[in-house]
Amino acid sequence: MNKVIILIFLLINFADFETKPDQFIARQGQISFFSYTSVENIEAKNNQVLSIIDLSKNEIAISMLMNAFIFKKSLMHEHFNESYIESDLHPKATFEGKIKDFDPLMDGVQTRMIAGELTIHGITKEVEIKATIENTEGKYLFTGDFEVAVKDFDIKIPPILAPNIAKNISITFRFEYQPYEK
Amino acid sequence: MNNRNKIIFLFFSALLIIGGYAYFEFHKSSYKNIDAMSTDTSVNSSELISLFMLNENSANSVYRNKVIEVEGIVKEVTFLNNRNTVLLHGNNKYSSVLCDMKDDQVEEIKKLKKGQKVRIKGVCKGFLKDAIILHCILINTPINE
Numbered sequence: 001m002n003k004v005i006i007l008i009f010l011l012i013n014f015a016d017f018e019t020k021p022d023q024f025i026a027r028q029g030q031i032s033f034f035s036y037t038s039v040e041n042i043e044a045k046n047n048q049v050l051s052i053i054d055l056s057k058n059e060i061a062i063s064m065l066m067n068a069f070i071f072k073k074s075l076m077h078e079h080f081n082e083s084y085i086e087s088d089l090h091p092k093a094t095f096e097g098k099i100k101d102f103d104p105l106m107d108g109v110q111t112r113m114i115a116g117e118l119t120i121h122g123i124t125k126e127v128e129i130k131a132t133i134e135n136t137e138g139k140y141l142f143t144g145d146f147e148v149a150v151k152d153f154d155i156k157i158p159p160i161l162a163p164n165i166a167k168n169i170s171i172t173f174r175f176e177y178q179p180y181e182k
Numbered sequence: 183m184n185n186r187n188k189i190i191f192l193f194f195s196a197l198l199i200i201g202g203y204a205y206f207e208f209h210k211s212s213y214k215n216i217d218a219m220s221t222d223t224s225v226n227s228s229e230l231i232s233l234f235m236l237n238e239n240s241a242n243s244v245y246r247n248k249v250i251e252v253e254g255i256v257k258e259v260t261f262l263n264n265r266n267t268v269l270l271h272g273n274n275k276y277s278s279v280l281c282d283m284k285d286d287q288v289e290e291i292k293k294l295k296k297g298q299k300v301r302i303k304g305v306c307k308g309f310l311k312d313a314i315i316l317h318c319i320l321i322n323t324p325i326n327e
Contacts, residue, residue: 025311027280027310027311027312028260028262028263028265028267028280030263047262047263047265047267047282048280048282048307048310048312048314048316050310050311050312063310064310065307065308065310065314067246067247067307067308068307068308068314068316070316091242091246091308092308092310174263176262
């Protein structure tokens with residue numbers, strides 16, 4: 001009887017030891033933002049967003065360089081960096097959060113809420129973001145979209161340009177994670 | 183020229199000047215001609231990473247938003263999200279120099295092999311876990327090992 005218990009115990013332990021690495025990294029995550037107004041549409045993309053997920057704690061961290069957003073027009077890029085985001089003073093935007101009820105071992109697609117702190121332009125806000133998580137053979141793909149209000153992050157837009165910039169900016173994200181070997 | 187014609191003439195001239203200015207301001211895409219821009223500084227990829235890891239602020243003051251030339255060994259070439267990216271080895275296995283190549287470089291990049299030595303010119307944007315260089319071009323015929 002004791003031997004059976006030990007055997008079961010060992011089996012469970014070995015099953016646990018077989019798990020994949022806890023940390024996964026995306027070095028080339030993509031974040032796009034869109035501002036739709038009747039005057040003009042503004043779109044920018046950053047393809048070098050860094051993110052690490054820690055599956056042992058279901059935590060996620062994201063960091064990006066604000067000056068690495070690419071715009072169609074250079075004047076938009078200039079205004080964004082120099083006047084609105086002030087990327088010399090606040091070079092990075094970050095997010096740190098927890099993925100709620102996430103089961104890393106589940107194959108296929110699951111939709112989960114990620115709650116955490118989003119910091120843009122030096123201002124930190126609590127946000128909750130819905131993400132679609134796809135697990136294919138131990139690689140994770142996170143995608144989704146959400147909105148942020150320009151006024152929440154103390155971004156000053158001169159009255160003359162106010163009609164050109166939406167009050168709420170839509171943001172889409174796409175992160176492909178690979179095991180992060182330590 | 184009577185007064186009315188003068189006003190019309192001035193009006194259209196002003197319109198033309200404003201229009202022209204707006205056209206150039208809105209259509210000049212930054213770093214379209216990276217090959218024509220002069221290089222601010224040159225550095226080796228391992229050295230660039232070690233400088234950023236040692237002191238990010240001081241490295242930023244030297245490299246951030248500057249046109250730089252980086253020499254390094256190809257670690258990986260990726261085509262994720264329709265971007266053409268060349269990663270160069272840093273001084274440790276966790277960090278590399280991430281070079282986002284311009285679209286016209288795609289044919290050259292496809293020929294690159296891991297371990298090959300290359301020289302890349304682009305605009306340094308800063309450092310996360312990797313140093314990030316955008317608008318990159320290959321600036322010499324790659325030397326085979």
